[in-house]
Every structure is written in structure tokens, then in C-alpha cells.
Amino acid sequence: xxxxxxxxxxxxxxxxxxxxxxxxxxxxxxxxxxxxxxxxxxxxxxxxxxxxxxxxxxxxxxxxxxxxxxxxxxxxxxxxxxxxxxxxxxxxxxxxxxxxxxxxxxxxxxxxxxxxxxxxxxxxxxxxxxxxxxxxxxxxxxxxxxxxxxxxxxxxxxxxxxxxxxxxxxxxxxxxxxxxxxxxxxxxxxxxxxxxxxxxxxxxxxxxxxxxxxxxxxxxxxxxxxxxxxxxxxxxxxxxxxxxxxxxxxxxxxxxxxxxxxxxxxxxxxxxxxxxxxxxxxxxxxxxxxxxxxxxxxxxxxxxxxxxxxxxxxxxxxxxxxxxxxxxxxxxxxxxxxxxxxxx
Amino acid sequence: xxxxxxxxxxxxxxxxxxxxxxxxxxxxxxxxxxxxxxxxxxxxxxxxxxxxxxxxxxxxxxxxxxxxxxxxxxxxxxxxxxxxxxxxxxxxxxxxxxxxxxxxxxxxxxxxxxxxxxxxxxxxxxxxxxxxxxxxxxxxxxxxxxxxxxxxxxxxxxxxxxxxxxxxxxxxxxxxxxxxxxxxxxxxxxxxxxxxxxxxxxxxxxxxxxxxxxxxxxxxxxxxxxxxxxxxxxxxxxxxxxxxxxxxxxxxxxxxxxxxxxxxxxxxxxxxxxxxxxxxxxxxxxxxxxxxxxxxxxxxxxxxxxxxxxxxxxxxxxxxxxxxxxxxxxxxxxxxxxxxxxxxxxxxxxxxxxxxxxxxxxxxxxxxxxxxxxxxxxxxxxxxxxxxxxxxxxxxxxxxxxxxxxxxxxxxxxxxxxxxxxxxxxxxxxxxxxxxxxxxxxxxxxxxxxxxxxxxxxxxxxxxxxxxxxxxxxxxxxxxxxxxxxxxxxxxx
Numbered sequence: 001x002x003x004x005x006x007x008x009x010x011x012x013x014x015x016x017x018x019x020x021x022x023x024x025x026x027x028x029x030x031x032x033x034x035x036x037x038x039x040x041x042x043x044x045x046x047x048x049x050x051x052x053x054x055x056x057x058x059x060x061x062x063x064x065x066x067x068x069x070x071x072x073x074x075x076x077x078x079x080x081x082x083x084x085x086x087x088x089x090x091x092x093x094x095x096x097x098x099x100x101x102x103x104x105x106x107x108x109x110x111x112x113x114x115x116x117x118x119x120x121x122x123x124x125x126x127x128x129x130x131x132x133x134x135x136x137x138x139x140x141x142x143x144x145x146x147x148x149x150x151x152x153x154x155x156x157x158x159x160x161x162x163x164x165x166x167x168x169x170x171x172x173x174x175x176x177x178x179x180x181x182x183x184x185x186x187x188x189x190x191x192x193x194x195x196x197x198x199x200x201x202x203x204x205x206x207x208x209x210x211x212x213x214x215x216x217x218x219x220x221x222x223x224x225x226x227x228x229x230x231x232x233x234x235x236x237x238x239x240x241x242x243x244x245x246x247x248x249x250x251x252x253x254x255x256x257x258x259x260x261x262x263x264x265x266x267x268x269x270x271x272x273x274x275x276x277x278x279x280x281x282x283x284x285x286x287x288x289x290x291x292x293x294x295x296x297x298x299x300x301x302x303x304x305x306x307x308x309x310x311x312x313x314x315x316x317x318x319x320x321x322x323x324x325x326x327x328x329x330x331x332x333x334x335x336x337x338x339x340x341x342x343x344x
Numbered sequence: 345x346x347x348x349x350x351x352x353x354x355x356x357x358x359x360x361x362x363x364x365x366x367x368x369x370x371x372x373x374x375x376x377x378x379x380x381x382x383x384x385x386x387x388x389x390x391x392x393x394x395x396x397x398x399x400x401x402x403x404x405x406x407x408x409x410x411x412x413x414x415x416x417x418x419x420x421x422x423x424x425x426x427x428x429x430x431x432x433x434x435x436x437x438x439x440x441x442x443x444x445x446x447x448x449x450x451x452x453x454x455x456x457x458x459x460x461x462x463x464x465x466x467x468x469x470x471x472x473x474x475x476x477x478x479x480x481x482x483x484x485x486x487x488x489x490x491x492x493x494x495x496x497x498x499x500x501x502x503x504x505x506x507x508x509x510x511x512x513x514x515x516x517x518x519x520x521x522x523x524x525x526x527x528x529x530x531x532x533x534x535x536x537x538x539x540x541x542x543x544x545x546x547x548x549x550x551x552x553x554x555x556x557x558x559x560x561x562x563x564x565x566x567x568x569x570x571x572x573x574x575x576x577x578x579x580x581x582x583x584x585x586x587x588x589x590x591x592x593x594x595x596x597x598x599x600x601x602x603x604x605x606x607x608x609x610x611x612x613x614x615x616x617x618x619x620x621x622x623x624x625x626x627x628x629x630x631x632x633x634x635x636x637x638x639x640x641x642x643x644x645x646x647x648x649x650x651x652x653x654x655x656x657x658x659x660x661x662x663x664x665x666x667x668x669x670x671x672x673x674x675x676x677x678x679x680x681x682x683x684x685x686x687x688x689x690x691x692x693x694x695x696x697x698x699x700x701x702x703x704x705x706x707x708x709x710x711x712x713x714x715x716x717x718x719x720x721x722x723x724x725x726x727x728x729x730x731x732x733x734x735x736x737x738x739x740x741x742x743x744x745x746x747x748x749x750x751x752x753x754x755x756x757x758x759x760x761x762x763x764x765x766x767x768x769x770x771x772x773x774x775x776x777x778x779x780x781x782x783x784x785x786x787x788x789x790x791x792x793x794x795x796x797x798x799x800x801x802x803x804x805x806x807x808x809x810x811x812x813x814x815x816x817x818x819x820x821x822x823x824x825x826x827x828x829x830x831x832x833x834x835x836x837x
Contacts, residue, residue, distance in 0.1 A: 222688050
């Protein structure tokens with residue numbers, strides 16, 4: 001039975017452990033990256049099915065642009081979901097900040113004041129939801145839901161239900177400007193979203209605050225016993241999420257060329273979907289910011305890919321998107337869940 | 345007593361990779377018998393018990409039930425044949441009523457396939473009355489009752505689901521002495537009802553009271569099976585350890601308490617009143633009480649986790665503000681290891697992350713470097729002797745004793761002024777226990793004020809210089825740990 005160990009020199013406890021688990025470690029690492037493999041497979045599938053039109057650089061660039069706003073939102077949402085909480089107000093906050101900065105600009109205020117004030121409002125909203133939740137022990141699910149109605153209501157009130165078409169140059173630059181002249185393919189929004197996502201990654205992975213975020217999500221009681229102020233961490237994450245939603249709102253208005261008097265609710269669900277597609281657990285403590293980026297790309301690939309396949313009936317597209325999303329979720333969540341938590 | 349074995353294990357062996365957990369062990373259980381399994385952690389009791397209960401289905405050897413060979417692939421199969429297990433951590437649903445808990449998973453139904461509440465409550469009442477627990481209201485939520493009662497309900501639930509063999513894993517760890525008495529009475533009743541019980545416990549005094557026969561395991565092998573009447577606690581301990589008991593405690597340093605490290609004055613909250621406690625540098629004080637006496641809450645209050653209405657706390661002469669936080673306590677030299685390792689440790693996370701978390705701010709203002717964290721954790725783990733000493737190993741993969749060592753190692757990185765430990769040795773084997781206790785003594789000898797909060801008299805007696813005894817929220821006695829024994833402590837409760 002144990003012939004093998006008898007015939008070889010006795011390894012140290014450590015090296016024996018390594019030998020036994022080398023293969024396991026690799027399979028774990030591969031499984032942890034399941035969202036990435038899903039993205040690659042989806043991309044290849046669409047590439048073949050669309051006879052190459054999906055993989056054209058114009059289209060890939062399109063996906064990047066479409067992903068940008070979502071990536072900013074998803075960065076904030078990843079912080080919140082990692083603590084085991086949720087922020088339902090992002091879509092409404094997004095709409096509100098676009099409107100506030102547009103209205104202030106039109107009232108004669110010079111940039112960057114309108115942007116700063118709008119972002120200040122976003123921060124305040126996150127702060128209020130967070131403090132209300134922590135102080136009165138109301139689930140963030142409810143406080144941020146209420147906050148989403150408050151923000152959307154304010155938006156409607158301020159705008160009087162009218163879309164604002166005159167935006168500051170700064171907003172337009174954020175939303176549709178290009179770095180290095182109009183011919184450049186480098187969009188300000190794309191670069192900004194990648195920078196934000198990477199910054200989020202660095203904060204989560206390498207800073208003390210990031211560790212506290214993970215530990216708060218992994219076990220609130222244990223984190224509190226270790227002296228972590230879990231309430232403050234959760235409030236901070238809600239503030240980050242709200243701030244980034246505000247930034248996304250201003251940039252998105254700039255991209256569309258108008259500030260809408262209503263929130264676009266689908267942004268909320270799409271953000272959560274993208275983060276979960278990246279393998280972040282809704283229960284907290286587990287997930288990675290880079291994979292959130294992958295999740296965002298996967299989601300947009302899904303939305304975009306079918307448009308490139310001419311033979312598909314237009315009325316079937318949503319149905320197929322739903323099916324593929326289902327399968328992708330199962331693969332990503334099951335595999336990255338099975339893999340051991342980030343070993344850093 | 346019928347001597348025909350209900351259940352028999354013959355030549356059972358079980359391997360986990362390189363570890364021989366059980367090596368040709370025989371075990372038999374007679375009808376109406378309480379058969380205790382004792383041994384250190386790692387001796388194989390839990391493995392044997394899991395084979396009995398159908399949790400492990402792969403093993404070598406024979407399992408006979410009523411003389412017939414059987415093989416269980418799941419606990420459900422075992423329960424179906426009348427073998428039920430009561431886990432150390434209760435698996436009751438506190439929010440459900442007593443009756444619902446008793447019928448969990450097998451609620452009686454009306455002819456229309458709806459829950460038959462009336463029948464459920466009636467049968468529950470009958471079953472409780474049969475065993476002398478008619479004072480329990482079956483309609484109340486179980487959480488309204490004490491842990492002891494919850495334990496009783498769990499036992500009854502397994503019996504109602506048809507078990508004639510009950511496997512009890514450390515049933516008394518969380519119980520107060522009075523509740524233990526009641527459980528022992530229940531075991532007597534069950535014995536008279538011809539149920540057979542496998543009783544696993546670290547508490548040899550209890551084993552000596554409830555068991556008819558005792559099987560001692562050591563290193564996966566059966567040492568012996570003896571009748572209770574032919575042995576004693578001391579004899580059992582030497583059988584378990586394989587040698588005479590050695591005490592390797594470092595000697596207590598004699599200290600004048602010129603430096604009071606922890607000074608609590610007149611602490612009052614809902615569950616305790618006017619608590620006065622002083623712990624000097626280098627001293628170990630035991631705070632002993634039955635479950636529910638309020639001593640655990642005092643510990644939490646000292647760490648900023650339990651709000652108190654009156655009184656003051658100062659550490660090393662420095663008064664703490666009114667509603668200080670755990671973070672404040674840590675920064676001002678208070679460390680606290682709570683009774684539940686599951687609640688205080690991140691089981692899926694690496695040892696080093698668990699150890700450095702309270703001190704991250706001191707290790708690095710903003711960006712902690714992994715290499716440095718690991719170094720810090722490694723040296724702390726070496727001091728307490730965690731095995732295996734791998735800092736990136738998740739805590740959840742360690743044994744209970746080693747998890748507790750990690751929980752202590754956490755506080756060694758930056759030695760605190762005051763260390764509060766609740767139930768430092770709960771659920772541990774003899775060896776791990778004495779390891780942990782001697783770690784506490786070593787820490788005290790370095791000048792740390794140690795407060796050991798426990799409901800296990802053995803623990804405080806073994807380690808404390810002074811003992812304060814709490815009963816119903818008050819400190820009722822306070823004495824030097826000289827010529828004290830369990831009887832004295834129990835009498836004061």
C-alpha cells in the first residue's frame with residue numbers, strides 16, 4: 001500500500017505536503033480564474049459564429065467603451081458586496097449627479113464646481129445610507145433602496161421631468177473625449193474606468209483597508225473581535241460605491257450628451273450581474289477586483305456578441321442572452337467558489 | 345442488564361492519507377448500556393464515532409448490528425436503523441418551537457398533507473412527560489430555554505426519530521453543573537428504557553458517573569475496555585496518556601501587586617452588578633462561574649464589547665472612557681480571546697492573516713507586506729507551538745487545540761498589558777490543555793496580567809493564582825488559589 005514512501009528517501013513534512021498538493025494547487029488556481037476562461041470561450045464562440053465580425057478591433061473597442069461606465073459602477077459594488085452588504089442606490093445616484101452637475105452648469109456656475117458639488121452629494125448619500133444602516137441596524141438592502149428613491153425623486157424634482165441637453169465641456173470630455181486628439185481610439189472614459197478598477201484592485205489587495213473589507217465580509221463577529229470597526233468599513237464601502245456611481249453618472253451624461261430626468265434602473269442589475277459573474281460572493285469575504293473587470297467584459301460581450309450574428313432572429317436575442325448568462329453564472333460561481341480563497 | 349451486544353465493531357481500521365486514525369479497534373455496545381469512549385484528541389474517538397454514525401462509510405473491518413453485518417453510507421441510513429448522533433454543537437433551530445424542534449424533518453401531517461400542529465404538540469408533550477420534562481412548554485420557541493434544555497430537546501429529537509442507540513459527543517461542554525445533573529438523570533431514564541448510549545467526553549468525572557463500561561483509545565488503538573466499577577479517574581488518566589500524570593507547569597512567580605494592570609470598579613450592567621476586579625502584572629486571576637453567571641459578559645465589557653451602565657475600567661493606571669470600542673481596548677493594551685473559536689477566527693483564511701489582523705495598523709500604516717506579516721506570524725506561532733507551523737495554512741484545517749493556540753498567538757505579536765481569555769481549554773484533550781495553560785503562565789511571567797474566565801473549575805484551579813467566583817451576576821467569593829478544590833468552587837456557585 002505505502003510502497004512508494006518506503007522506497008524513496010523520507011521527505012520533510014513540508015516538501016511532502018507540496019508534492020501531494022502541487023496538482024491540486026494548480027487546478028485550484030485554474031478554477032479560481034473560471035470567469036476569465038468563460039470570457040475567452042465566449043469571445044471565441046462569438047468570433048466564430050459571427051464569421052469574425054465580433055473580433056474586429058472596431059467592435060472590441062465598442063465593447064470596451066460600453067463596459068466603461070459599468071466598470072466604474074462595478075468597482076464600487078465590489079467593495080460593498082465584499083463586506084456582505086449591497087448598494088441598490090447606484091443607478092439613481094448616477095442619474096442624480098448627472099442632473100445636478102448639468103443644472104448647476106446651466107445656472108452659470110463654472111466647472112469644476114458643478115462636478116465637485118454633484119460628487120459631494122453622491123458621497124453624502126452613501127454616508128447617510130451607511131450610517132442609517134449601522135446606527136439603527138437596518139439592512140443596507142433597505143436603506144439603499146430608500147436612498148435610491150430619494151435620489152431618483154430629487155432628480156425628477158430638480159429637472160422638472162425635462163432632459164437637459166446643454167452640458168459643460170468637462171462633462172463631455174469625461175464622457176466622450178479622446179486622449180490625444182479626435183482621431184485617437186483612446187477614450188477618456190475607458191482609460192478612467194481602467195484606472196479606477198486598477199486602483200480598486202490595489203486598495204483591496206494590498207492595503208490595510210482592503211484586508212479589513214475582506215475580513216468584515218468573511219466574518220463580522222471575528223473582525224469586530226480583532227478590533228476592526230466593521231461599521232466604519234461598511235460605511236466607507238458604501239461611500240466609495242456611491243461616489244463612483246456619481247462619477248459614472250457625470251461621465252455617462254457626458255457620453256450620452258444629455259442629463260436624463262430619470263434613473264436608468266438596468267444599470268443596477270447589470271452591475272450586480274457583472275460583479276457576481278466575476279465570482280464575488282453576495283455573502284461577502286470572497287472575490288477579486290480584477291475578476292470584476294472580467295465579469296464586466298463578459299457581460300458586455302454577451303450583450304454585444306449576439307448583435308454581430310446576422311442569422312439570429314432579433315426577437316430571440318434577449319432569450320439567448322439570458323440562457324448564456326445562466327450558464328456563465330453557474331460556471332463562474334461554482335468553480336471560483338470551489339477553489340480555495342485567494343492565497344495571496 | 346442484557347449482555348447481548350446491540351452493536352459490534354470488529355477489527356476496524358481507518359486511514360487518512362498518511363495517518364492511521366484507527367488500527368484494528370474492537371468495540372461493542374450492549375442493550376441498555378452506557379459505554380464511554382475516552383482518549384486524547386487524535387486518539388481516534390471521533391473517527392470511531394463517525395463510523396458508528398454512518399458519517400464515514402469507508403473503513404476496514406466489520407460492523408455488526410444485532411449480530412448482522414451492516415454498512416451505512418450516510419447518517420440517515422444509520423438513523424433509519426436506529427443509530428442516532430447528538431453533535432457537540434447543537435443542531436436545533438432556536439427560533440422554532442420546542443415541538444417543532446422535536447419533530448424536525450418528520451412533522452406529523454393531516455390527511456390533507458398539511459402540518460398537524462395539534463398532534464405535534466400533543467405527542468411532544470407526551471414524550472417530554474414520559475421523561476420527566478413536563479415543565480417545558482412545547483409551544484414556546486426553543487431559544488427561550490437554557491442551553492441545557494436545548495440539549496435535552498436535541499436528545500429527545502433523536503429518540504423520537506427512532507434511535508435506540510445514541511451517540512453523544514461531548515454533550516456537557518456547554519452546560520452548567522445543574523444542567524449536567526439533569527442530563528445525567530435523563531441518561532439514567534434512557535438506560536432504564538433499554539436505550540444504549542455511546543458517551544464521548546473529556547470530563548472523566550462525568551464519565552465515572554454515567555458509564556457502565558469505558559473504552560480507552562490511544563493513538564488509534566484500543567488500550568482497554570473496563571467496567572466503571574474497576575477503575576478510577578486517576579487510573580483512566582494514566583491509561584489515556586500511557587504514563588503517569590506529569591505536571592510541567594512553570595512555577596508561579598511570587599509577585600507583589602505594586603502594579604495593578606487591570607482595575608475594574610463597580611462595573612454594573614444588566615447581567616452583572618458591582619463587579620470589582622484587580623489583576624496585577626504577572627498575575628493570573630480566574631473568574632469562575634456557572635454558565636449564565638455573567639462572567640463572560642464581564643469579560644466582554646472589559647474589552648468594550650458589552651455595554652455597562654456604571655463603574656469604571658482602568659488599565660495600567662489609565663482610565664478608559666465610558667463607551668470605549670474594542671479597537672480602543674486593543675490600542676491600550678487589552679487582548680481578548682473569546683470562548684468560541686468559530687466566532688473569533690476566520691476559518692478559511694491563512695493563519696498569518698488571523699494572527700496579524702488586530703495589529704495591522706502597527707505592522708504598517710497603509711500597505712502591509714505579506715513577507716513581513718508571515719514573519720511576524722511565524723514567530724508568534726513558534727512561541728505557542730502551533731502544529732503544523734505553516735503560516736499560510738487556513739486555520740480551519742487545524743485541530744481545535746491548535747486553533748486555540750492561533751487565537752492566543754494573535755496576541756503575542758505585540759504583548760498586551762492585559763490578556764483576557766474565556767474558556768481557553770474548552771473541548772481540548774489533556775495534552776493540548778496543559779500546553780495552553782502553560783502558555784498562559786509563560787505570558788504572565790512576562791508581566792502580562794491574565795484574566796481567565798471559565799465555567800470549568802479544573803481550568804481555573806489549574807492555572808489561576810487567585811480565583812473570583814461569580815454567581816448570578818455578583819462576585820460571591822474571592823480567594824487565593826491555595827488548598828482550593830472543585831468541591832469548594834462548586835459549593836460557592
